[in-house]
Amino acid sequence: MRKRAFFAALIGLPLLSPWAVEGSEPSVRKVLPHLLDLKGRISLAPGLFERDAYQRQLRDNPSQVSGVRFDIQWKAKGIPEDELKLRVWIRTAKREPHQPLQLEAPIAGNRRWGGWSSVTLQGEEYQRAGEILAWRVVLYQGEVALAEQNSFLW
Secondary structure, eight states, X not given: OHHHHHHHHHHHGGGGSHHHHHTTSOEEEEEEEEEEETTSOSOXXXXXXXXXXXXXXXXXXXXXXXXXXXXXXXXXXXXXXXXEEEEEEEEETTSOTTSOEEEEEOOOSOTTTOEEEEEEEETHHHHHHOSEEEEEEEEEETTEEEEEEEOTTO
C-alpha cells in the first residue's frame, strides 16, 4: 500500500507545480525578427536551415533588405480577442534612444494555445528608421499590459 501512495504522490506532484499553473497566464512566448528581401520574403525555401541561411545572407548584404517583420507568438486564454493588442517598440540607429518607433500588430488566432501575429516595418519607413538595435513587444488588454518580451539590449 505504501508503494502505491508513493507512486501516486510522485506522479501527482508535477501537476501541482508552478509550471502547471504558468500555462494559464497571458504571455508573449516568442518573438522572431526576420529581415525581408526586396520581394518581401524571409526565405527562398521552406525549412529552418534555409531560412537561417537566407537571413544570414540578408544581414551580410543590407542592399538586398527592404524591411523587417516581427513574428510574435502570444497566449491569452479566456480574454476576448477584441480587447487584445500587441505593441512593438523598436530602437533604431537613426532615432533617438528615448523615442523608439511604435508599431501595433493585429490580434488573430487561438488565444488558448497561442496565436501568431506579425508586424512589418518596410519600404521608405524602414529606410528612414535605420538599423534595428533593440525591440520590445507588449501584449495589452485595453491599456493594461499583460505580458512582454524584450531583446537583450532593450
